[in-house]
Amino acid sequence: MREQVVLMEDINKSFPGVHALSGCHFDLNAGEVHALVGENGAGKSTLMKILAGIYKKDSGKILYKGKEVDFSAPKEAQDAGIGMIHQELNLIPHLTVAENIFIGKEFVKGIFIDQKAINRETQKLLETLNIDINPETKVRDLTVAKQQMVEIAKALSYNSDVIIMDEPTAALTESEIDELFQFIKDLKSKNCGVIYISHRIEEVFDISDRVTVMRDGQYVATLNTSETNKDEIIRLMVGRVIYEQPKEQSAVPEDAPIVLKVENLCSKDVKNVSFELRKGEILGFAGLLGSGRTETARLIFGADPKEGGEIFVKGVKVEINSPQDAVANGIGYLSEDRKRFGLALGLSVRENVTLASLDNYVDKGFIDSKKEMEVTNDYVKKLNIKTPSIEQLVMNLSGGNQQKAVMAKWLIKNSDILIFDEPTRGIDVGAKSEIYKLIIDLTKEGKSIIVISSELPEILRLSDRILVMCEGVNTGILDIAEADQEVIMKCATSIK
Ligand SMILES: Nc1ncnc2c1ncn2[C@@H]1O[C@H](COP(=O)(O)OP(=O)(O)OP(=O)(O)O)[C@@H](O)[C@H]1O
Ligand SMILES: [Mg+2]
Known part of the structure; x- marks a missing residue:
């Protein structure tokens, strides 16, 4: 003993x-x-x-x-x-x-x-x-x-x-x-x-x-x-049993329009990355730490300077030089680092989740607080955010509930293209499965989503296609029907 x-x-x-x-x-x-x-x-x-x-x-x-x-x-x-x-x-x-x-x-x-x-x-x-x-x-x-x-x-x-x-x-x-x-x-x-x-x-x-x-x-x-x-x-x-099965085939119709097209995106950490994202599609980004997944997302979102490459939203070439430009083009980014980029810890849950979409609640220069509260309460319920009230300061929430608050913020913003970077980091198994359902429901509403995740089961659970990166290079784009952990790891560790 x-x-x-x-x-x-x-x-x-x-x-x-x-x-x-x-x-x-x-x-x-x-x-x-x-x-x-x-x-x-x-x-x-x-x-x-x-x-x-x-x-x-x-x-x-x-x-x-x-x-x-x-x-x-x-x-x-x-x-x-x-x-x-x-x-x-x-x-x-x-x-x-x-x-x-x-x-x-x-x-x-x-x-x-x-x-x-x-x-x-x-x-x-x-x-x-x-x-x-x-x-x-x-x-x-x-x-x-x-x-x-x-x-x-x-x-x-x-x-x-x-x-x-x-x-x-x-x-x-x-x-x-x-x-x-x-x-x-x-x-x-x-x-x-x-x-x-x-x-x-x-x-x-x-x-x-x-x-x-x-x-x-x-x-x-x-x-x-x-x-x-x-x-x-x-x-x-x-208090219940949860089953998570990998997706077996793509849920995106052949003729779904391309909403985001990225061509030869370059920076010091990203080398000529090109891909297309279709309406209603979930594109998983897989790769090891430092493979350039987050860096690619940040370039698309205008958070870091590009050295080259073009971005097209719904067929139109756009100039994205700042996160504001990205948001104006209907792109939302849920960052992996919620403390630095995602949340204002000293503000309330309500203020945080409506921060990115305040315009929606402003009427003739005044904030419509009733509407703001309704929407916040709605998402607190939807995501099951555990807080005594929507006025609670975000720093007092548990780690996982802070993450859910970041999710709420981008869901409320109602962007057509959403990039989720490690969306379920620190989230419990029950809530994870609710978030998967939520992400899939978003695609049914016609939104298109990029999910960056280090958890392969999560990538395989959600994605219609998977883009794999290694050292800044795109080393493979796999259809979910042909993807498993082994194939992904092979691409993630080998440059062609
Ligand atoms: N400093 C604080 N002020 C007010 N409430 C707090 C504070 N710290 C924690 N809480 C509340 O206490 C409860 C337990 O939180 P705790 O952080 O211990 O959860 P946890 O099990 O670690 O969750 P997670 O898996 O999300 O990290 C939560 O309802 C949380 O909001
Ligand atoms: Mg905790």
């Missing part, structure tokens, strides 16, 4: 208007990986933030290494050996990778940070983790996935006995996930306990020893991973 390091009993926590946790239980043994799962807003992050000293519990008891503790600041928990990798990236954008990792640690000479020393130490740390990032890069210049890896490196740089990972793989690709799992195995062998929050149920089976399910702020059950299965976990999480 392994030694118990954490025991949380009867934990309660309320926020204004939200009873986030009631009577929650959780325990962790040394050297085990304990997965924590549940729907968006179930209370997973809140429970772990209490353990990590970020939130104060209202009541309940926490034992750490056998002693009762009540951390009142993250630093106290860190010093005691509890580290947390956050779901929402918490790095400081204008500081370098090294500065972010060493913030609040030693290497201070007087009032100055010893840059050389922290760069050297960071280089060493990144090397042991096999992460290829320059310590002197500013965090704001890194992709979401790279930032996630820095966040992981940072947590691992404390010699923690307990590491909490709140959706560490949400932004990672398959090969990076393999690497992360290797770190986790190393941690286990060093007798470190790992708490692993994820919406990817397969991962839970790959990596965990036990799994705890939460629902609506309550503890549901703890199971030995080897004695349960995916269906049972999902049923405990959402």
Whole structure:
């Protein structure tokens, strides 16, 4: 029997208007990986933030290494050996990778940070983790996935006995996930306990020893991973069984008109990408991290400067030099980085979801708030966004519900062409399946959609055709009828 390091009993926590946790239980043994799962807003992050000293519990008891503790600041928990990798990236954008990792640690000479020393130490740390990032890069210049890896490196740089990972793989690709799992195995062998929050149920089976399910702020059950299965976990999480089958054939008629045509699109990361998107079609963009999928989307949306190439919307050549130009041409883009490009965290749910479409509610110079509220409430219901009211600040929503708010924003905008970049990142299995249905319903209304996803099952579930990229080059366009994971991976790793 392994030694118990954490025991949380009867934990309660309320926020204004939200009873986030009631009577929650959780325990962790040394050297085990304990997965924590549940729907968006179930209370997973809140429970772990209490353990990590970020939130104060209202009541309940926490034992750490056998002693009762009540951390009142993250630093106290860190010093005691509890580290947390956050779901929402918490790095400081204008500081370098090294500065972010060493913030609040030693290497201070007087009032100055010893840059050389922290760069050297960071280089060493990144090397042991096999992460290829320059310590002197500013965090704001890194992709979401790279930032996630820095966040992981940072947590691992404390010699923690307990590491909490709140959706560490949400932004990672398959090969990076393999690497992360290797770190986790190393941690286990060093007798470190790992708490692993994820919406990817397969991962839970790959990596965990036990799994705890939460629902609506309550503890549901703890199971030995080897004695349960995916269906049972999902049923405990959402109270029903969900089946997701790949699409078997294209749902787009042969003669559907071409709504978007891209020819020889070029930039420093994109090389001569050309494709067509038909009315009512879902075109999946597959590829590994850094293959140029997001970069292509950003060129189409006018978010980055083009070096060459032409874009035609409904047969007419258009000049798109800014996101405003794209929106004016009926193109919407749901970004992969909801914090930087998708949401204003300090504004309410209502303000965020109607931000891109305010024109629709302005009458003779005044905002028609009644209409604005109606539409917002409608989409909060449609997407099942968990919030006490539409006036709640977005920063107070759970991670998955923030993502749903970004979706609502672009759905309300009513663009004809929608680009969804990692639309279900951080979204629970139940809500995922609702979002798939929603995306497919949009195509039935005649909208055309590009879906960028690192999850191949998602690409295969949604797409009519799949464009695969590798190192900025389009290495294949597959019809769904001929596509499977293997064919996609082949294109994703080979330049013709
Ligand atoms: N700082 C806060 N202020 C107000 N409400 C909050 C705050 N933090 C969390 N909540 C609410 O508490 C509930 C639980 O949220 P939590 O973030 O723990 O969910 P979660 O299980 O991590 O979900 P997800 O899978 O979407 O990340 C949600 O209803 C959320 O809106
Ligand atoms: Mg969370």
